Amino acid sequence: MNTAEFTALVGVGSLLAGFLGALTGLGGGVVIVPLLALVFHVDLKYAIGAALVSVIATSSGAAAAYVKEGYSNIRVGMFLEIATTIGAMSGAALALYLHASVIAVIFGVVLIYSAVVSVKQGVHATQDLGPDRIATWLRMDGTFPGEHGLESYHVRGVPLGLAIMFVAGVLSGLLGIGSGAVKVLAMDKAMKLPFKVSTTTSNFMIGVTAAASAGIYLSRGYIDPGLAMPVMLGVLLGSLAGARVLAGASANVLRYVFSGVIAVLAVEMIYSGITGRL
Amino acid sequence: MNETAVRRSDQKLDEIMGALLRSGVVLAAAIVFVGGVVYLTRHRVPVTDYRVFAGEPAELRTISGIFHEALAFHGRGLIQLGLLVLIATPVARVAFSLLAFLYQRDWTYVFVAVLVLGLLLYSLFGGHRG
Numbered sequence: 001m002n003t004a005e006f007t008a009l010v011g012v013g014s015l016l017a018g019f020l021g022a023l024t025g026l027g028g029g030v031v032i033v034p035l036l037a038l039v040f041h042v043d044l045k046y047a048i049g050a051a052l053v054s055v056i057a058t059s060s061g062a063a064a065a066y067v068k069e070g071y072s073n074i075r076v077g078m079f080l081e082i083a084t085t086i087g088a089m090s091g092a093a094l095a096l097y098l099h100a101s102v103i104a105v106i107f108g109v110v111l112i113y114s115a116v117v118s119v120k121q122g123v124h125a126t127q128d129l130g131p132d133r134i135a136t137w138l139r140m141d142g143t144f145p146g147e148h149g150l151e152s153y154h155v156r157g158v159p160l161g162l163a164i165m166f167v168a169g170v171l172s173g174l175l176g177i178g179s180g181a182v183k184v185l186a187m188d189k190a191m192k193l194p195f196k197v198s199t200t201t202s203n204f205m206i207g208v209t210a211a212a213s214a215g216i217y218l219s220r221g222y223i224d225p226g227l228a229m230p231v232m233l234g235v236l237l238g239s240l241a242g243a244r245v246l247a248g249a250s251a252n253v254l255r256y257v258f259s260g261v262i263a264v265l266a267v268e269m270i271y272s273g274i275t276g277r278l
Numbered sequence: 279m280n281e282t283a284v285r286r287s288d289q290k291l292d293e294i295m296g297a298l299l300r301s302g303v304v305l306a307a308a309i310v311f312v313g314g315v316v317y318l319t320r321h322r323v324p325v326t327d328y329r330v331f332a333g334e335p336a337e338l339r340t341i342s343g344i345f346h347e348a349l350a351f352h353g354r355g356l357i358q359l360g361l362l363v364l365i366a367t368p369v370a371r372v373a374f375s376l377l378a379f380l381y382q383r384d385w386t387y388v389f390v391a392v393l394v395l396g397l398l399l400y401s402l403f404g405g406h407r408g
Contacts, residue, residue: 006325043331060299207368215402221333225357
């Protein structure tokens with residue numbers, strides 16, 4: 001295989017990953033690492049470096065579309081970014097000391113969690129529990145355009161939210177993923193933000209979190225231009241296309257299919273990790 | 279500043295940040311694409327072996343090295359410059375938020391934004407080796 005063929009294959013794989021990731025809300029980054037490591041036999045360090053870059057691209061690209069709708073809460077996002085950036089830098093530092101097989105197993109577990117969260121998506125409504133002292137002091141309460149005009153909401157559970165966000169940051173820095181599923185968990189379950197607000201704010205934060213560890217990966221030489229180029233361009237184009245057809249009714253079926261694919265990749269990652277083939 | 283003014287200002291801020299992020303991503307993708315074309319037209323040798331981690335050479339992992347390589351119009355250097363622009367995009371977003379919070383005289387969030395920006399800059403320029 002020559003360089004052009006390899007680039008084309010990785011590009012097409014990334015395009016597909018970005019497309020399905022956007023369509024299902026799971027993000028393309030989550031399948032890039034297993035795709036590169038298991039299918040193309042790329043070293044885990046290079047795979048994580050390339051995935052991290054694609055995560056920044058999709059997050060920033062999608063955020064531009066979301067902000068017009070007025071759902072995100074920039075104060076909540078900015079405040080929680082303290083925890084995610086510290087977490088991401090710790091995760092990137094931790095990646096130096098952990099063996100590839102340990103990282104692969106952690107990756108598999110996080111993949112399974114993401115797949116489960118994706119399937120359960122949209123079956124709950126967040127309940128407003130009234131104002132909270134810390135959130136009020138931090139002026140986090142906000143409004144969003146709901147079905148009956150502008151709806152206001154109260155934010156709660158700031159300390160727990162911060163703690164979960166730190167974990168999300170560590171996972172992002174260690175595995176090269178956006179860890180959107182964990183971020184949504186923090187804002188949705190712990191801080192009681194409306195679902196639309198938590199998903200868009202999470203997307204906003206993913207880019208900043210990934211940038212915090214990407215700087216470290218770049219200076220350590222984990223980001224290879226020949227590999228990152230097709231991955232970044234492929235995932236970006238794929239996710240932009242995926243966002244356009246998002247309204248289609250088949251999204252639900254696709255989410256199940258994609259979650260199934262992710263579960264298989266997860267098992268494969270764990271198995272490869274344990275048997276030391278990565 | 280009263281609550282309504284802050285909300286309106288937040289909304290405006292959201293829109294400008296959206297435009298900023300989009301321009302950053304478009305610029306980064308364009309540079310990476312050009313770099314990719316240069317890389318593929320000149321790099322006809324068999325595919326790089328990514329199975330074994332070797333790490334990038336120094337000129338592709340420091341900011342000054344990347345600028346030097348990109349100015350020499352080397353494919354790999356150009357791609358790396360595009361990726362650097364991409365990494366800088368969310369950092370610029372945080373810097374922009376800092377200015378907006380200063381304008382709103384919201385000192386709590388000025389402090390929060392300075393902290394996040396400091397962490398990001400340390401990660402980019404901290405000179406980590408591994």
